[in-house]
Amino acid sequence: MTMALVRAVVLASFSLTGSAAFAAGPLPDAVAAPGESPVxxxxxxxxQVYECKPITDGKLAWSFREPIATLIADGRTVGRHYAGPNWEHVDGSAVTARTAGxxxxxxxxDIPWLKLEVIAHxxxxxxxxxxxxxxxxxxxxxxxGACDKPGALKGAAYSADYVFLRRD
Structure with a gap:
């Protein structure tokens, strides 16, 4: 591929999505979304917020509770991500999704990469x-690490890129 063509593809992708969030290589099959285009x-x-809870053998362990995150594009806050899981854009639109891969x-x-199917708008x-x-x-x-107090909450800092796709 020529450098001009690479530059054109990157610029076209950037203008379609509003920011440049790309995987370093091909996406794993479990999170790929063939036949869909980025919005x-x-x-x-x-x-990522965790809660100390008893597990099957009576011991305590950290259990995922909810995410709390700021969504950023072009250096500006454009939304938030929270329990549900939900993503809310500053324009008032929002989606709820469930894990599909x-x-x-x-x-x-690092938390896993996910493919999430939107179940509500x-x-x-x-x-x-x-x-x-x-x-x-x-x-x-x-x-x-261990937890010793049921109901205790603890946060683990994270970052990720979220790509919102529509069916072609």
């Missing part, structure tokens, strides 16, 4: 036609 790509900074993060400290705006959300390029967010 918006954002970077997220936040925490998962691939391991790059390291044991709210409001009119950029997220109105979204069918799938991908969480890629994760860093951090996994919590390890």
């Amino acid at each position: 918006l790509s954002v970077h997220a900074e936040g925490v 998962s691939a391991p993060g790059t390291t044991a400290a 709210r409001g009119n705006g950029l997220l109105s036609g979204v069918a799938t959300v991908q969480r890629i390029n994760t860093s951090g967010g996994e919590l390890s």
Whole structure:
């Protein structure tokens, strides 16, 4: 591929999505979304919140409770991500999704990459036609270590890129 063609593809992708969130290589099959096109790509900074709960053998362990993150595009806050899981854009549109596929993060400290199927829409705006959300390029967010007080909460800082896709 010539450098001019590479530049044109990158610029076209950037203008379609509003920011440049790309996986370092091909996406794992479990999170790929063939036949879908990006509507918006954002970077997220936040925490994965865990709760100390008893597990089957009576011991206590950290259990994922909810995400709390700010969605950023072009250096501006454009939305938020929270329990549900939900993503809400500043234009008032929002989606709720459920996990449809998962691939391991790059390291044991990184939360998995996800493919999420949208199950509900709210409001009119950029997220109105979204069918799938991908969480890629994760860093951090996994919590390890013992917990000793049931109900205790602890956050693990994370970042990720979220790609919102529509069916072609």
